[in-house]
Structure formats: structure tokens, C-alpha cells
Amino acid sequence: MFIYDAIDAAMLKDRNAEFRDQVARRLSGDLTEAQFKPLRLMNGLYLQLHSYMLRVAIPYGSLNPNQLRALAQVARRWDRGYGHFTTRQNLQFHWTRLSDAPDILDHLATVGLHAIQTSGNCIRNTTSDPFAGAAADEADDARVWCEAIRQWSSFHPEFTYLPRKFKIAVTASATDRAAVRAHDIGLVLHRNAEGRLGFEVIVGGGLGRTPFIGKTIREHLPAEHLLSYLTAILRIYNLEGRRDNLYKARIKILVESLGAAAFAEKVEAEWAAMDRARIDLPDEELARIRASFGLIAYKKDPGARAAFEADKAQDRSFARFVRNNVAAHKHPDYAIVSVSLKAVGETPGDASADQMDVVAHLGETYGHGDIRVTHAQNLVLPHVPLRDVRAVYEKLSESGLATPNIDLASDIIACPGLDYCALANARAIPISQDIARRFSDPDRAEAVGELKIKISGCINACGHHHLGHIGILGVDKKGEEFFQFTLGGSGAEDAAVGQALGPAVPADKVADTVERLADAYLHLRAPGERFLDTVRRLGVGPFKAAAYADADPA
Amino acid sequence: MQMLIRLEQGRFVPAADDFFSLGAEGEAPAQGGVIVPFARWAELGARLLGEGRQVGVRLTSADPAQAMAPVLERLAVVAVEFPVFRDGRGYSTAVLLRTRLGFAGELRAAGDVLVDQAWNLARCGFDAFETKASPEAFAAAAHRFRHVYQASADDRPPAFVEREAV
Amino acid sequence: MSTTLQALTANDLRTGEVVFRAAEGWTGRFAEAQLFSDPLDARAELDLAALETVRLADPYLIDVVVTDGFASPTSFRERIRALGPTVREDLGPQTEGGPRVEALRRSHAAARSAGRLGLIRKR
Numbered sequence: 001m002f003i004y005d006a007i008d009a010a011m012l013k014d015r016n017a018e019f020r021d022q023v024a025r026r027l028s029g030d031l032t033e034a035q036f037k038p039l040r041l042m043n044g045l046y047l048q049l050h051s052y053m054l055r056v057a058i059p060y061g062s063l064n065p066n067q068l069r070a071l072a073q074v075a076r077r078w079d080r081g082y083g084h085f086t087t088r089q090n091l092q093f094h095w096t097r098l099s100d101a102p103d104i105l106d107h108l109a110t111v112g113l114h115a116i117q118t119s120g121n122c123i124r125n126t127t128s129d130p131f132a133g134a135a136a137d138e139a140d141d142a143r144v145w146c147e148a149i150r151q152w153s154s155f156h157p158e159f160t161y162l163p164r165k166f167k168i169a170v171t172a173s174a175t176d177r178a179a180v181r182a183h184d185i186g187l188v189l190h191r192n193a194e195g196r197l198g199f200e201v202i203v204g205g206g207l208g209r210t211p212f213i214g215k216t217i218r219e220h221l222p223a224e225h226l227l228s229y230l231t232a233i234l235r236i237y238n239l240e241g242r243r244d245n246l247y248k249a250r251i252k253i254l255v256e257s258l259g260a261a262a263f264a265e266k267v268e269a270e271w272a273a274m275d276r277a278r279i280d281l282p283d284e285e286l287a288r289i290r291a292s293f294g295l296i297a298y299k300k301d302p303g304a305r306a307a308f309e310a311d312k313a314q315d316r317s318f319a320r321f322v323r324n325n326v327a328a329h330k331h332p333d334y335a336i337v338s339v340s341l342k343a344v345g346e347t348p349g350d351a352s353a354d355q356m357d358v359v360a361h362l363g364e365t366y367g368h369g370d371i372r373v374t375h376a377q378n379l380v381l382p383h384v385p386l387r388d389v390r391a392v393y394e395k396l397s398e399s400g401l402a403t404p405n406i407d408l409a410s411d412i413i414a415c416p417g418l419d420y421c422a423l424a425n426a427r428a429i430p431i432s433q434d435i436a437r438r439f440s441d442p443d444r445a446e447a448v449g450e451l452k453i454k455i456s457g458c459i460n461a462c463g464h465h466h467l468g469h470i471g472i473l474g475v476d477k478k479g480e481e482f483f484q485f486t487l488g489g490s491g492a493e494d495a496a497v498g499q500a501l502g503p504a505v506p507a508d509k510v511a512d513t514v515e516r517l518a519d520a521y522l523h524l525r526a527p528g529e530r531f532l533d534t535v536r537r538l539g540v541g542p543f544k545a546a547a548y549a550d551a552d553p554a
Numbered sequence: 555m556q557m558l559i560r561l562e563q564g565r566f567v568p569a570a571d572d573f574f575s576l577g578a579e580g581e582a583p584a585q586g587g588v589i590v591p592f593a594r595w596a597e598l599g600a601r602l603l604g605e606g607r608q609v610g611v612r613l614t615s616a617d618p619a620q621a622m623a624p625v626l627e628r629l630a631v632v633a634v635e636f637p638v639f640r641d642g643r644g645y646s647t648a649v650l651l652r653t654r655l656g657f658a659g660e661l662r663a664a665g666d667v668l669v670d671q672a673w674n675l676a677r678c679g680f681d682a683f684e685t686k687a688s689p690e691a692f693a694a695a696a697h698r699f700r701h702v703y704q705a706s707a708d709d710r711p712p713a714f715v716e717r718e719a720v
Numbered sequence: 721m722s723t724t725l726q727a728l729t730a731n732d733l734r735t736g737e738v739v740f741r742a743a744e745g746w747t748g749r750f751a752e753a754q755l756f757s758d759p760l761d762a763r764a765e766l767d768l769a770a771l772e773t774v775r776l777a778d779p780y781l782i783d784v785v786v787t788d789g790f791a792s793p794t795s796f797r798e799r800i801r802a803l804g805p806t807v808r809e810d811l812g813p814q815t816e817g818g819p820r821v822e823a824l825r826r827s828h829a830a831a832r833s834a835g836r837l838g839l840i841r842k843r
Binding site for chain 3: 026027028029032033047048049050051052080095096097098099347418419420424427429430433479481
């Protein structure tokens with residue numbers, strides 16, 4: 001678990017003092033709302049439908065038990081007893097007050113948490129693979145590089161006022177669990193033919209009004225030059241990104257208009273002219289960061305696997321949980337356990353303060369103090385001894401955190417939508433609940449298998465609907481909530497933007513439509529095919545026919 | 555005469571603006587320092603430099619730092635405009651002027667210059683500020699952070715250098 | 721019979737809570753909102769509210785329809801602001817309960833006008 005040092009702690013303290021002063025100046029009228037709003041946003045505070053929403057940064061999705069407990073404390077003391085985990089691995093509190101924000105931030109700072117740059121036209125939280133450090137297929141621990149990026153990007157004086165928000169994601173596995181190709185910069189850590197560690201640099205991905213999958217501008221950047229190369233990209237974006245039109249201000253628009261090759265040339269030229277030695281981290285600092293994550297002292301446990309298999313054989317529910325929510329760890333006597341925040345009937349990604357405490361306790365007792373947030377709005381305990389998976393499962397079950405549905409149809413990504421968000425056109429949460437109820441029978445959910453459904457309440461796409469195997473976008477049609485479907489999107493290494501299915505569907509028909517799509521898949525699939533594979537093989541046609549089979553022409 | 559804030563030897567002090575800022579039209583006064591808008595540099599720059607007076611240029615947020623490279627050594631002032639404080643291009647322009655192009659004269663922030671950007675401006679190499687804020691408020695804002703995480707145009711050592719020294 | 725009026729809403733600057741201009745001052749209860757039949761009066765109140773920069777954030781006018789004596793915002797979004805999230809009936813002003821809250825909840829269908837676009841977010 002990463003340990004902040006005295007310098008990191010001082011940063012938070014100084015930042016909080018600055019923000020406390022800015023809040024006071026706003027409340028006294030010394031700062032106008034126009035002057036204050038960008039400052040407020042850079043401390044993660046939005047004015048939403050019902051209240052101020054505070055978005056707490058969870059750097060690269062990594063938490064220790066004390067941090068998760070502190071989040072529970074904030075929920076109880078200053079909010080309404082729960083929090084919402086987001087598609088950028090952050091946590092949102094939906095009921096905070098501006099007048100409490102400085103105190104909340106001070107409390108978070110005691111455990112090294114903050115809300116720095118979780119909003120605003122600046123570099124946001126760098127997200128990553130929730131299995132980093134535990135996955136067998138990784139080239140290196142992505143978190144080390146994410147921490148390097150976190151520091152470089154925090155309070156970067158040159159890049160505080162970009163044309164628009166900027167999101168970076170890092171993966172170190174061929175299997176992309178961080179959707180890096182849908183980010184402004186996606187980084188794929190790998191070893192080249194000579195065995196040297198480096199990054200594939202992908203730029204210009206993004207969702208929203210104009211979705212793009214990012215383009216590779218550099219196949220292999222030696223890892224030690226990461227920060228200088230990022231500086232080059234950001235400087236070009238800062239200078240040349242559009243500032244005349246909010247909807248054309250992301251880097252994806254710049255890359256598209258210049259062309260990837262021309263953009264890459266500009267980056268390389270700027271990078272070549274730069275004094276890189278001042279920006280790139282020396283080996284000592286990288287080693288210090290690596291060491292600060294600590295080393296898990298894995299214990300061999302030769303009998304564990306047999307006991308584990310015996311447990312599964314005896315308990316069908318446990319076996320189902322393992323099938324869906326437990327992934328293989330790089331160490332044979334450990335497992336990666338997912339914590340589902342998608343109980344049927346609940347709000348996707350929400351966790352009560354009590355539930356947060358339970359996961360903190362499990363992380364501490366069994367999980368080597370390591371807890372992760374996924375971009376699918378679930379949690380992960382990445383280092384659970386095989387011997388302890390049963391005990392973890394039972395404790396999770398007691399608290400409604402063991403729904404065996406990871407990556408299944410009821411593991412839906414949904415933004416807060418019109419129930420909470422000032423930007424929304426439609427509600428996303430009740431739609432997700434309707435759909436989840438249709439797949440609440442675990443046998444049916446497993447029969448359908450991997451089906452990633454993603455719902456956004458507006459075109460800003462915080463629910464990542466473009467990347468859904470089934471994507472659902474809420475729109476306002478004649479004053480009613482209607483939903484547009486897309487099919488065949490993916491946020492993984494086979495990244496793609498979904499294709500439109502057909503006319504928008506009213507709210508009360510959405511769950512029916514999803515069932516028809518699932519049933520069509522069951523009918524049409526070839527052996528071994530997931531829903532996504534069948535869609536890619538057959539195209540949208542047969543699914544469109546199934547979805548609209550008895551639709552009114554109106 | 556307009557008052558400025560200058561950053562001299564780490565201290566923010568009030569100062570008189572010794573320069574006349576030319577507008578889109580009109581002539582420079584007979585003598586004294588003059589700042590020329592970038593759009594009029596082709597028309598006026600060489601002549602004014604030839605008069606042996608202090609000359610500066612005023613860049614808009616869209617004007618590239620590189621454009622002044624040939625004459626930078628001879629300029630006393632480069633003023634960079636922020637049309638609105640949220641337009642962050644001037645920060646990159648300033649960094650390039652200082653670090654890439656080695657500009658050693660007065661680097662002045664102009665336009666919508668607010669106290670909450672003092673820290674960014676100073677770190678990016680600005681040492682003069684056309685602002686309504688007081689020098690005291692500016693200094694307080696600029697010194698907000700005891701440490702910095704990354705190198706910029708100033709000489710503050712980034713955290714990783716501080717850590718090495720320990 | 722329905723009539724269309726206006727109300728004035730904002731968020732409280734300190735707390736972020738939804739507030740409505742009442743006969744005197746501001747209230748968190750939509751039921752107490754002052755209803756304006758004259759757009760000029762409504763506009764005058766909005767201009768005054770815009771000056772209250774340390775008390776309010778983002779004041780604006782909303783359309784309200786009165787049906788069978790009960791007032792309700794025309795827009796679905798404003799109804800959610802007045803009540804709270806539809807998925808957490810234990811949160812927001814709706815927790816107060818009572819006949820006014822119930823009427824607001826039920827008014828969803830009555831408040832709709834068919835055929836026009838962009839009504840959910842319409843103020």
C-alpha cells in the first residue's frame with residue numbers, strides 16, 4: 001500500500017489551507033461565482049441538483065483500510081451515510097455543503113485522501129488496472145507509474161487551465177481492465193523485443209458527444225521518459241487545443257483534425273527540444289515509489305487449493321461466487337476477490353458507510369491492506385489467500401456485497417443520472433434496476449454470460465455507454481425519458497464504439513428490449529461465443545429485428 | 555502611470571510601469587520604454603529597437619513564443635495576455651520563453667490576472683504582473699505551497715530532488 | 721383546469737440545498753413557493769435574486785402548473801429537484817411527507833405537456 005511521505009502530507013495541508021481561504025472569500029463575497037467556480041471544481045466540488053457533490057480522488061483506484069474507513073466516516077458525519085464509486089475509480093458524496101467542504105478535506109487529509117483536480121479543466125485522476133500488482137499477465141506494476149503521473153500532474157503550474165478536462169489511464173497487461181483506449185492519453189506498459197520496459201502511447205480517445213478510440217502515436221516509449229513525453233503532449237494540447245467551442249475542446253478533436261501522424265510529429269519535436277532531465281524521474285525516485293507500495297509477503301499454503309476446491313464442491317452458492325467474482329492471482333495460493341456493488345435493486349456503485357467498513361475490515365484482516373476500485377463501479381480485494389476466500393465470501397454475503405454477477409448482465413455501469421446530476425436528460429439508476437431485476441435469477445444471468453451493459457443519463461457519457469456490449473443513452477423525447485441503444489462497444493483491448501440499434505425506446509420498454517437482445521443472443525450464438533462475439537459476427541441486423549419485433553411504427 | 559507588481563529577488567513589490575503600451579493604433583511617445591502589440595511588430599519593431607530605447611512586445615494568448623525568438627535578446631519586456639484567467643495558453647508561452655528561448659528580461663502577465671493565479675504565474679516564469687491585487691495578497695498566494703512536485707520555469711526544486719537531498 | 725405560472729428557485733450558496741422564493745424570504749419546500757402569474761413580476765424577483773451573491777447560487781425561473789389546486793413544476797427535472805432522488809425516497813425534501821409531497825409525486829403525469837421537445841430540463 002502506497003505511503004505518502006512528509007512532502008505529500010504538506011501538499012495536502014497547503015492545498016486545504018488555500019481552499020479554505022478561497023471558500024471564505026466566496027462566502028464573504030470577495031470572490032464572485034465566476035472567479036470561484038474553477039477553483040471549486042479543481043477541489044472536486046460540483047453544485048448538483050440537490051446539493052454540492054464532492055468527488056474524492058482515489059489515485060489509480062487504490063485504497064488502504066484506514067482510507068476506506070475515513071470515507072465511511074465522512075459519509076456518516078457530513079453526508080447521508082453512503083458514497084458512490086465512479087467510472088474513474090473515484091468516490092462521490094452527493095449531499096455535502098460548501099461550508100463543510102474545508103473540514104471534510106482536512107479529515108480526508110489525515111489519511112492521505114483529497115479531492116485535488118477531480119474536476120475542472122486540468123489533469124484528472126489517473127486510473128488503472130484494479131488487478132495491478134496481483135495479475136499474472138502484467139509487465140510491471142502499473143501503480144508505480146500512476147503514482148509518478150499523479151505527482152507530476154498535481155498542481156502542474158503550466159497545465160492548470162487547459163482547454164478542457166484531461167484523463168489519463170494506464171494498464172500493464174494485454175488484457176485492458178482500465179479502458180485506456182477511451183482516454184485522452186492511454187498508456188500500455190509492456191516489454192519490447194529486447195526486454196526493455198516501455199509505454200505504447202495512445203492519444204485522443206474519449207467518449208461524450210464525439211466518441212473516439214485513441215490512436216497510437218508511439219509504439220514504444222522507454223519508461224524512464226514517461227513524464228517528459230507527457231509534458232510534450234500536454235504542452236501542445238494547452239497551446240493548440242480549441243478554446244472557442246466547449247464541445248470541440250478535448251484533445252481528441254485536435255488529434256482528429258491534425259491527423260495522428262502530424263500530431264505525433266509535433267509531440268516528438270517538442271519532446272526532442274525539451275530539457276528532459278529536469279522532468280523525468282531519476283531512478284532513485286522510481287525506486288522509492290516502488291518501495292513505498294510495499295511488498296506483499298506471500299505465504300505458500302500447499303493445502304489451500306484442495307480445501308478451496310472441496311468448499312466449492314460442497315456449496316453451490318460459494319462455487320457460483322468463485323466462478324464469477326474470483327479471479328486467478330499470480331501466486332497460486334492467492335486469489336483476486338471482487339466485491340460487487342451491484343446488488344439487484346440497489347444503486348450501482350453505491351456503498352453504505354457500514355458496507356465500506358466491512359470491506360475495510362476484510363482488506364485489513366485478510367487482504368494485506370489492499371483495496372481497489374474498478375471503473376465498473378465495483379471494489380476488489382486483490383490479495384486474498386485462497387484459504388480465506390470462504391470467510392471473505394461469508395462476510396461479504398452478510399452485507400449484500402457478494403452478488404455473484406461480475407461482468408454479467410446485472411453488473412451494470414450506470415451514472416447517477418437525472419436523480420442526482422444537473423447535466424442529465426434522463427434517469428439511469430431506475431433503468432439499471434429494472435434490467436438487473438430481469439437477470440436476478442443467477443442461473444439465467446450465468447446462462448447469458450458476459451454481458452457488459454452501460455447506461456448514461458446524457459451525452460456526456462459518464463456511464464461509458466459507448467463502450468457497452470449493450471450501451472444505453474437516456475434522452476428527452478417529447479418530455480419523456482427515452483433510451484437509445486447501441487451494440488457491440490467495448491472498453492477492453494478490443495476497444496470499439498457501439499453501433500446504434502434503432503429508434504429510442506421508452507423507459508418502460510428498456511428492460512424488455514434488453515431481454516430480447518439477450519434471448520436473441522442465446523438463440524444465435526455459436527459455441528464459446530460471448531454476447532459481444534455474436535454481435536460482432538452477425539452484426540446489428542438480427543438484434544435490431546429482435547428488439548423491435550412488435551414495435552409500433554410511431 | 556499604471557502600477558505593477560514585480561517579483562524581485564523572491565519578493566513581490568509594487569512598481570511603476572515604465573513602459574508605454576501601444577494600442578492597435580497610434581504612435582509611440584518620443585522617448586521612453588514602449589511595448590508594441592505583436593500584430594504591429596512588423597510595422598514598428600525594427601525602427602523602435604533602432605532608436606536605442608527600451609522596447610517590449612505584447613503577445614496575445616494565440617501568439618507563439620517562437621515568433622519573437624530572433625529579437626528576444628534585445629527586448630526589455632515581453633507581456634503575455636490572459637484574455638480571461640481560464641485561458642491557460644500564456645503559461646506555456648511563458649515557460650517556453652524562459653526555458654527554451656532563454657528570455658532574461660521582464661516577463662509580464664497582463665489581462666485577467668487574479669490573485670489566485672499568482673502561484674502558477676510565478677512558477678511559469680512571470681516576474682511582473684498587471685493586476686488589481688495587492689502585492690501582499692499576491693505574495694501570500696504565490697507562497698502557498700511549501701513544496702512543488704515538478705520542475706517548471708522557476709528554480710524551485712521538485713519534490714524528488716528534495717527527497718534525494720535528504 | 722390547469723394554469724401556468726412561474727416560481728423562482730436557486731441553490732443555497734452555503735448548503736447547496738434547493739430553495740424557492742416564498743412570500744417572505746426563501747424556503748426549502750416547493751409547496752411554499754410564491755407563484756407568479758405576471759412574467760414581469762417574476763423577472764423583477766429574478767433580478768433581485770441575482771444580486772444576492774453571497775446567499776444564493778444560480779437563481780432562475782421555472783414554469784409551474786396548477787391542477788386541482790395543487791402546484792407542480794412543469795419540468796420533470798424540477799420535480800426531482802423539489803422532491804429528491806426518485807430512487808431514494810428517504811432523501812431530500814420528500815422525506816417530510818404529507819399531502820403536499822404526495823401531490824407533487826403524483827403530479828408527474830398531470831404536469832406533462834405532450835408533443836414539445838426538451839421538456840425534461842425545461843425551466
